[in-house]
Amino acid sequence: MERCGWAGPEPIYVTYHDTEWGVPEYDSRALWEKLILDGFQAGLSWITILKKRENFRAAFEGFDPHVVAGWGEAEVSRLLQDEGIIRHRGKIDATITNARAWIDVEERGGFDQFMWRYVDGVPLQNSFETQADVPPKTVLSEQVSKDLKKAGFKFCGPTIVYAWMEACGLVNDHIVTCHRHAFCAGMGRGGKE
Template sequence: MYEAYHDTEWGHPVRDDRGLFERISLEAFQSGLSWITVLRRREAFRAAFDGFDPRAVAAYGDADVARLLADPGIIRNRAKVGATIANAHALLALQAAGGSLDGLLRAATPDPAPPAPQVPADVPARTPGSAALARTLKAAGFRFVGPTTAYATMQACGVVDDHLRQCPARAAVERARAASEGVRP
């Protein structure tokens, strides 16, 4: 499961706000845990949070919070559940103002792109760009989005490509990133 996620999804561009809302939500739930813990529960998260439809999640009330906190299929953390609901509200407010989560994330794309990491130790947990993105997200009303969570989201949705130079998935990710930007690789 982890290998399939790495090879076919991690680092590939996600440009739609619903998909980005899912990624940022799952990265927040991952905070303090291993990614495989979240990945194994991803389908349960999707079911519990109405496919991460921000309109549906923003409409959640106390009964929904109680339902989520009782759901053994997800990570039952009150602060993270509350942040997901608050982030749905923040995303809708951002969209109502003419913005998008995609726009905020793409504005954090490093230019020039950093060189491909050679070894796992070359992959940062956070960067100055992710710290800036975290501040921007918080200013827009998002919660549970510190610099490390912001960087993990940047990695997950293709804002950066931290596949190692020799990783077989790197070339496909780079092609997908170029295509999403309308650039020939």
Template sequence: MTETIHRCRWAEGDDRMRACHDEEWGVPIRDSRALWEKLVLDTFQAGLSWRTILHKRDAFRAAFEGFDPLRIAAYGPAEIERLMGDAGIVRSRAKIEATIRNARGFLDMQERGEDFSAFVWSFVDGDPAMGDGTGSAARSAAGDALSAALKKRGFGFVGPVVVHAWLQAVGVINDHETTCFRRDAVAGAQIS
């Protein structure tokens, strides 16, 4: 007799989506650099499906030089045009320019001694918040507050919906559905 594994609805139907869901989505991340990389990907997801971004993740990693904020912060018109010509990524000038601005904001926070991870996690008092388990929330109080704080620091394309999706992906908010086998596992996960 085979036991049925229940996953969040969004993870069904695609092997890569299932693997992402089962292995990484919602696992708490404390590493500033890893958090920033995921923010880049969620910035590009705005208005698109996670499936689209996930299937292009390797191309994004190559195009953005391993998501190195020092390199990205130095991008100018030539690099923007190179990225606009890269068919492997989502070619949105606004999102590319926001990524450059966000790299500069990330580095500015570092230069001022403000740890990006500590800053992000402060919006849930350092511990993962539990979502309602329905999989339908598009916003959260933490996401709304963090969105506003990021905008004050010069970040772009970080509206409340984007930030909430990012917080879900990096485990700041555990929003696995109530019936999902990962909800309890992620709740007890060691934070990386």
């Protein structure tokens, strides 16, 4: 069974690729969680974040933006001591800021609607032959990044945003020979599955 070149060899990576990456995500809170995790991944490998994902969920109260938005210095200090996560003050501060921005966007129509409007609610379908063909960012991810920053989000540059769009299925970047390409493409045709 062929997979995208980045998926493996560790079982946690294979499982993530085979069950989650590229599947359209329509839940506002889950979209926010994944954006935060992609921000924490900046400068690191995704496997590092994937292995720590449950620790992140525990440390950030299940990624409840309503809880995280009320945090201050005491919570930041606690998180900076938590060896189970990435202890980067800028990324931790950005998570709190992003929780507040998420609440604002959610109250103005929903973070899910805000994000999926860029692709008219239907995932973009790419047909890349090799992993080397997949771009690190696109004109669209640059626009989404700009709009997120305008809405008050941090740690959401175009490369982070593109990785997030791939992970959340806004764009199908499984290579064409990957067994998940056609599956994810099928999910995109009818919108929510």
